[in-house]
Structure formats: C-alpha cells, structure tokens
Amino acid sequence: MEKSVQTNEVFIEETFNASIDRVFSAWTDPEKLIRWYAPDGCTIRYKTLDIKPGGKFHSCISNPIHGDCWCIGEYLEIVPNRKIVFTLINADENGQPINPVDIGMDADWPGETKVTVTFSEDKGATTLQLRQTVSQSLATKTGAYPSWLQMLSHMRKIVE
Structure with missing residues (x-):
C-alpha cells in the first residue's frame, strides 16, 4: 500500500488484530457501522444508507455539545476486502448540500471531500489506510482528524 502523504490530505494508518473480512465488514455492514462511526460522546443515525457502488447515504452525527451535523455522500467504489471510496458533503436535514460556513464550520473547510479507505492483510492482522x-x-x-482517530478506536473494539 502507498505510504506517501500529500500535503492536501488527511492520512491515517491503523493495524487491527483482526481478519480483513472483519475489518471490511465493519465498514459495509450497517449494523456494525452504526456502532462505531461517530466520535467520542456522539451518536450517528442514517436516513439513507445504501452501501454499494453508486449507493448514497444521508447521515447525522449528533454531538451533545455542538448539535447535529448532517452529511450526504455517495459510494464511488467498493472492492471487497480491498477498497472503499466515498464522498462526504455537508448537508441539511433534508439532504441538500450546504455551505460549511452556514453551519459554523471553518471557512476553509471544503463542502465536499472524498474518503478512500484501503485494506491489506498480513498474518491475520489488517492494515487500514484512510485518506x-x-x-x-x-x-x-x-x-x-481527531474524530477519525476516535471512530477507528471504536471500530477496533468491534473487530478485535
């Protein structure tokens, strides 16, 4: 897997003491995803979740301090046990894209980002790279960034 990091991207690499099937399933099984895909102290709910290439989602991460953060996105690519690529777009409760500044986010935050997650297995351990x-x-x-780290820590409890 490529380890070079670009200056314009988030890069996280974590290794899990779990099979690639278990780690990939945590990203693609809705019952598992809802258990870990929110930072510490937050919860997630989905209005729409269709995990397949071209499938869309509409989610809300609820934070007891900062309130609700709605997102929409599309799964661009899903290669079993290898790769998941999806978009993340700030949205409102009705699923309409929204300017991040209008919901109190940093003015430099892009309205849409792309997330690429790759998986590789070696001797029963799975390395995940997130960009x-x-x-x-x-x-x-x-x-x-710290939210991703917290969420992956929650995922670790499910897969290991």
Whole structure:
C-alpha cells in the first residue's frame, strides 16, 4: 500500500488484530457501522444508507455539545476486502448540500471531500489506510482528524 502523504490530505494508518473480512465488514455492514462511526460522546443515525457502488447515504452525527451535523455522500467504489471510496458533503436535514460556513464550520473547510479507505492483510492482522481530500492541518484544527482517530478506536473494539 502507498505510504506517501500529500500535503492536501488527511492520512491515517491503523493495524487491527483482526481478519480483513472483519475489518471490511465493519465498514459495509450497517449494523456494525452504526456502532462505531461517530466520535467520542456522539451518536450517528442514517436516513439513507445504501452501501454499494453508486449507493448514497444521508447521515447525522449528533454531538451533545455542538448539535447535529448532517452529511450526504455517495459510494464511488467498493472492492471487497480491498477498497472503499466515498464522498462526504455537508448537508441539511433534508439532504441538500450546504455551505460549511452556514453551519459554523471553518471557512476553509471544503463542502465536499472524498474518503478512500484501503485494506491489506498480513498474518491475520489488517492494515487500514484512510485518506481524505482535505489538509491534515485543517482537519486537526476543525476536529475532523481527531474524530477519525476516535471512530477507528471504536471500530477496533468491534473487530478485535
């Protein structure tokens, strides 16, 4: 797997003591996804979740301090046990794209990002690489980067 990091992207690599099937399933099984895909203290709910190439989702992460954060997106690519690519677009409760500034986000945050998650297995352990098309420094400043780390920590509890 490619380890070079671009300056305009988030890059996270984590290794899980679990089979590639278990780790990939955490991303593609709605019952598992709802258990881990929210940062500490938050919950997620889906209005729409169709995990297949061309499938769309409409989700809301609820934060007891900051309120609700709605997103929509589309699964661009799903290669079993290898890769998942999807878009993340800030939206309103009705699923309409919204300017991130209008919901209190940083003015530099893009309205749409692309997330690419790749998986590889070695001796029963699975390495996951996550890339998001936004600078890691901006993602750290806004809380998106630490949120990914928290969510992957929640996922670890499900797969290991």
